[in-house]
Amino acid sequence: GNGLAGAKVELWHADNDGYYSQFAPHLPEWNLRGTIIADDEGRYEITTIQPAPYKIPTDGPTGQFIEAQNGHPWRPAHLHLIVSAPGKESVTTQLYFKGGEWIDSDVASATKPELILDPKTGDDGKNHVTYNFVLDPA
Numbered sequence: 001g002n003g004l005a006g007a008k009v010e011l012w013h014a015d016n017d018g019y020y021s022q023f024a025p026h027l028p029e030w031n032l033r034g035t036i037i038a039d040d041e042g043r044y045e046i047t048t049i050q051p052a053p054y055k056i057p058t059d060g061p062t063g064q065f066i067e068a069q070n071g072h073p074w075r076p077a078h079l080h081l082i083v084s085a086p087g088k089e090s091v092t093t094q095l096y097f098k099g100g101e102w103i104d105s106d107v108a109s110a111t112k113p114e115l116i117l118d119p120k121t122g123d124d125g126k127n128h129v130t131y132n133f134v135l136d137p138a
Helices: 060-068
Strands: 008-013 033-037 078-084 091-097
Touching: none
Parallel strands: none
Antiparallel strands: 008 033, 008 078, 078 091
16 A cells, blocks of 8 residues: 555653653653654654563562463563554554464463564664565544
Protein backbone atom coordinates (compact mmCIF):
# COMPACT_ATOMS: atom_id res chain seq x y z
CA GLY A 1 0.00 0.00 0.00
CA ASN A 2 0.86 3.65 -0.05
CA GLY A 3 2.24 5.62 2.86
CA LEU A 4 -0.30 7.58 4.91
CA ALA A 5 0.67 11.24 5.17
CA GLY A 6 0.05 12.73 8.61
CA ALA A 7 -0.40 9.41 10.40
CA LYS A 8 0.32 9.77 14.11
CA VAL A 9 2.70 7.35 15.83
CA GLU A 10 2.65 7.43 19.64
CA LEU A 11 5.54 5.59 21.27
CA TRP A 12 6.57 4.76 24.82
CA HIS A 13 8.91 2.23 26.34
CA ALA A 14 11.00 1.36 29.37
CA ASP A 15 14.54 2.62 29.87
CA ASN A 16 17.68 0.49 29.75
CA ASP A 17 17.00 -0.64 33.33
CA GLY A 18 13.38 -1.67 32.64
CA TYR A 19 11.70 1.38 34.22
CA TYR A 20 8.92 3.50 32.69
CA SER A 21 8.57 7.23 33.18
CA GLN A 22 5.37 8.17 35.03
CA PHE A 23 5.81 4.96 37.06
CA ALA A 24 9.37 5.43 38.31
CA PRO A 25 9.83 8.61 40.35
CA HIS A 26 13.54 8.88 39.46
CA LEU A 27 12.76 9.41 35.74
CA PRO A 28 11.58 12.63 34.05
CA GLU A 29 7.82 12.59 33.45
CA TRP A 30 7.92 12.14 29.65
CA ASN A 31 11.16 10.15 29.37
CA LEU A 32 11.14 7.79 26.35
CA ARG A 33 7.63 8.84 25.30
CA GLY A 34 6.71 10.77 22.22
CA THR A 35 4.42 11.45 19.28
CA ILE A 36 5.66 11.43 15.70
CA ILE A 37 3.71 12.63 12.65
CA ALA A 38 4.42 10.87 9.35
CA ASP A 39 5.69 13.06 6.50
CA ASP A 40 3.89 13.72 3.19
CA GLU A 41 4.84 10.26 1.96
CA GLY A 42 3.75 8.51 5.16
CA ARG A 43 7.29 7.96 6.43
CA TYR A 44 8.40 8.41 10.01
CA GLU A 45 11.69 8.07 11.83
CA ILE A 46 12.27 7.46 15.52
CA THR A 47 15.59 7.65 17.34
CA THR A 48 15.59 6.05 20.78
CA ILE A 49 17.33 3.44 22.90
CA GLN A 50 16.58 -0.26 22.99
CA PRO A 51 14.67 -0.88 26.22
CA ALA A 52 15.44 -3.61 28.72
CA PRO A 53 13.21 -6.50 29.76
CA TYR A 54 11.43 -5.95 33.04
CA LYS A 55 9.74 -7.87 35.81
CA ILE A 56 6.06 -7.16 36.37
CA PRO A 57 4.91 -6.68 39.98
CA THR A 58 4.26 -9.99 41.71
CA ASP A 59 2.37 -8.77 44.74
CA GLY A 60 -1.38 -9.29 44.81
CA PRO A 61 -3.50 -11.45 42.51
CA THR A 62 -1.16 -11.20 39.51
CA GLY A 63 1.70 -12.68 41.51
CA GLN A 64 -0.55 -15.41 42.87
CA PHE A 65 -1.67 -16.29 39.34
CA ILE A 66 1.91 -16.45 38.04
CA GLU A 67 2.96 -18.61 40.98
CA ALA A 68 -0.02 -20.97 40.47
CA GLN A 69 1.04 -21.40 36.84
CA ASN A 70 4.67 -22.06 37.84
CA GLY A 71 5.54 -19.13 35.60
CA HIS A 72 7.96 -16.23 35.74
CA PRO A 73 7.10 -12.51 35.91
CA TRP A 74 9.28 -11.23 33.02
CA ARG A 75 8.34 -9.23 29.92
CA PRO A 76 10.78 -9.09 27.00
CA ALA A 77 12.09 -5.71 25.88
CA HIS A 78 9.44 -4.00 23.74
CA LEU A 79 8.12 -0.77 22.32
CA HIS A 80 4.49 0.30 22.84
CA LEU A 81 2.89 2.02 19.86
CA ILE A 82 -0.45 3.49 18.84
CA VAL A 83 -0.71 4.40 15.17
CA SER A 84 -3.70 6.44 14.00
CA ALA A 85 -4.97 8.60 11.15
CA PRO A 86 -8.30 10.23 10.30
CA GLY A 87 -10.69 7.80 8.62
CA LYS A 88 -8.63 4.77 9.67
CA GLU A 89 -8.84 2.20 12.45
CA SER A 90 -6.02 2.81 14.90
CA VAL A 91 -3.51 0.09 15.73
CA THR A 92 -2.27 -0.46 19.28
CA THR A 93 0.60 -2.90 19.51
CA GLN A 94 3.97 -3.81 20.97
CA LEU A 95 7.11 -4.57 18.98
CA TYR A 96 9.83 -6.87 20.32
CA PHE A 97 13.50 -7.50 19.49
CA LYS A 98 14.82 -10.66 17.84
CA GLY A 99 16.94 -12.75 20.18
CA GLY A 100 15.75 -10.85 23.23
CA GLU A 101 15.58 -12.45 26.63
CA TRP A 102 12.09 -13.77 27.51
CA ILE A 103 10.90 -13.47 23.88
CA ASP A 104 9.82 -17.13 23.87
CA SER A 105 8.24 -17.08 27.32
CA ASP A 106 6.66 -13.63 27.77
CA VAL A 107 4.51 -13.66 30.90
CA ALA A 108 1.84 -11.78 28.90
CA SER A 109 2.06 -14.25 25.97
CA ALA A 110 2.02 -11.23 23.64
CA THR A 111 4.88 -11.98 21.25
CA LYS A 112 4.19 -13.06 17.66
CA PRO A 113 6.68 -13.49 14.81
CA GLU A 114 5.24 -10.52 12.89
CA LEU A 115 5.88 -8.24 15.90
CA ILE A 116 9.58 -9.06 16.26
CA LEU A 117 12.07 -6.49 15.00
CA ASP A 118 15.49 -7.49 13.67
CA PRO A 119 17.73 -4.42 14.06
CA LYS A 120 20.83 -4.18 11.87
CA THR A 121 23.90 -2.11 12.65
CA GLY A 122 24.30 0.74 10.16
CA ASP A 123 27.41 2.54 8.92
CA ASP A 124 26.90 4.99 11.78
CA GLY A 125 27.36 2.18 14.34
CA LYS A 126 23.72 2.45 15.49
CA ASN A 127 21.02 -0.18 15.17
CA HIS A 128 18.35 0.48 12.54
CA VAL A 129 15.05 -1.21 11.81
CA THR A 130 12.16 -0.65 9.41
CA TYR A 131 8.57 -1.45 10.32
CA ASN A 132 5.50 -0.63 8.22
CA PHE A 133 2.07 -0.36 9.81
CA VAL A 134 -1.15 -1.01 7.88
CA LEU A 135 -4.29 0.83 8.97
CA ASP A 136 -7.70 -0.44 7.86
CA PRO A 137 -10.50 1.96 6.88
CA ALA A 138 -12.69 3.04 9.81
